[in-house]
Structure formats: structure tokens, C-alpha cells
Amino acid sequence: MTPELLGFQITHRAMRGDVRRLATLATQLAEGLQSADQTRARAIADFITTLNRGIHHHHTMEDKVLWPVLERSAGAEVDLRDLSDDHADLDPLLAEIDGQAAAFASTGDASALAKSLTRLADMLDEHITEEERLLFPIIRKYVSVADWHRVETEVRKGGNVRIDLPRMEQYAEPDEMARLRKLAGPPLTVMLSLFRRGHRRRQRLIFGPLAVS
Numbered sequence: 001m002t003p004e005l006l007g008f009q010i011t012h013r014a015m016r017g018d019v020r021r022l023a024t025l026a027t028q029l030a031e032g033l034q035s036a037d038q039t040r041a042r043a044i045a046d047f048i049t050t051l052n053r054g055i056h057h058h059h060t061m062e063d064k065v066l067w068p069v070l071e072r073s074a075g076a077e078v079d080l081r082d083l084s085d086d087h088a089d090l091d092p093l094l095a096e097i098d099g100q101a102a103a104f105a106s107t108g109d110a111s112a113l114a115k116s117l118t119r120l121a122d123m124l125d126e127h128i129t130e131e132e133r134l135l136f137p138i139i140r141k142y143v144s145v146a147d148w149h150r151v152e153t154e155v156r157k158g159g160n161v162r163i164d165l166p167r168m169e170q171y172a173e174p175d176e177m178a179r180l181r182k183l184a185g186p187p188l189t190v191m192l193s194l195f196r197r198g199h200r201r202r203q204r205l206i207f208g209p210l211a212v213s
């Protein structure tokens with residue numbers, strides 16, 4: 001048995017997808033191609049802050065929980081320095097974006113936010129592509145299923161299920177969702193039915209009526 005990386009993979013996909021969509025939205029707002037009243041602006045800012053917290057948490061858990069597991073399991077096979085440097089570079093940008101999101105909610109000016117979110121989207125694309133290319137084969141080869149389970153449990157602990165689960169459903173392909181349902185069992189179906197509607201309402205408010213199917 002090898003570790004099941006699907007949950008991590010979809011979390012990565014959702015992070016990249018949402019930051020890119022927000023970067024595009026902020027650019028269109030800055031250029032006057034879209035508009036946002038107070039309610040929409042606040043929803044956009046809240047989503048950005050929540051997403052940033054999730055990205056920070058994910059990388060913190062990689063540093064604190066996954067990296068030691070990799071070092072213990074794979075030793076000299078893995079060099080995590082570049083990926084750790086990326087995490088350190090991302091943190092100040094996330095903090096900057098939080099400030100810019102709050103400023104956007106009060107002034108309506110999205111120009112600084114658009115630039116920073118585009119930078120974050122580019123950085124995450126590069127970082128996550130590299131991380132999956134380097135680490136996924138090593139995790140599959142060297143990490144035990146029990147250790148991987150512990151990593152996933154720790155990552156999930158500090159997450160926000162109300163936001164994270166419906167986002168996974170949004171970004172998973174139907175066959176991937178079927179696999180996730182099989183892995184997680186009935187609690188996943190129950191939680192999704194609780195959180196799906198609110199998530200879709202917020203997505204439509206933020207990204208427009210066609211945001212989610």
C-alpha cells in the first residue's frame with residue numbers, strides 16, 4: 001500500500017485555482033471591467049483572507065509535520081531547502097495581500113491587490129508544480145501509509161472544513177470525487193450537504209452568477 005495523495009493534490013489545485021481566479025477578478029475590478037458594491041467587496045476581501053490563512057496553514061504543516069517525516073523516511077534522497085525558501089517568501093506576500101484586501105473593502109481600489117494576487121498566483125504555480133514533481137514520487141516510495149495518514153490528519157486539524165470541503169468538491173473531477181467519497185465515507189457526504197449551499201452562494205457573490213455549477 002502506498003500513501004493516497006489525492007487529497008493533497010486537490011488541495012493544491014484549489015489553492016492555485018482560487019488565487020488565479022481572484023487575481024483575474026481583482027485585475028478586472030482595477031480596470032473597471034467589473035464593479036463591486038460594499039457587500040461584494042467585503043465578500044471578496046473575506047475570501048482572500050480565508051484563503052491566505054489556509055495557504056499559510058498548509059505550508060506551515062508541510063514545514064512542521066511533512067518535512068520531518070520526509071527527512072526521517074527518505075533522508076539523503078530529498079533536499080527541501082528550495083521549497084522551504086519558497087514558503088518563507090510566500091508569508092510576507094500573504095500578509096501584504098491581507099492588508100490590501102482590507103484596504104480594497106474600504107476604498108474599492110483593487111489595483112495594488114491585483115498586482116499582489118497575480119504575483120502570488122505565479123509563485124504558487126511554480127512552487128506547487130515543483131513540490132509535486134519533487135516530493136510526490138518520494139512520498140509514494142518512502143513514506144509509510146501510517147505516517148502519511150498522520151500528516152493529513154494534522155493538516156486537516158487547523159483547516160476550515162466549511163470552506164475546504166466544498167472547495168475540494170468544486171475542484172475535483174467526478175472520478176476523483178468518487179474516490180474521495182470512498183476514502184472518507186458517509187461523514188464527507190453529510191458535511192458537504194451542510195456546507196455546499198453557503199459556499200455556492202458566496203462564490204456567486206464573489207465571482208458572478210456562473211461561478212459554480
Ligand SMILES: [Fe+2]
Nearest residue numbers: 059062083131
Ligand atoms: Fe509547499
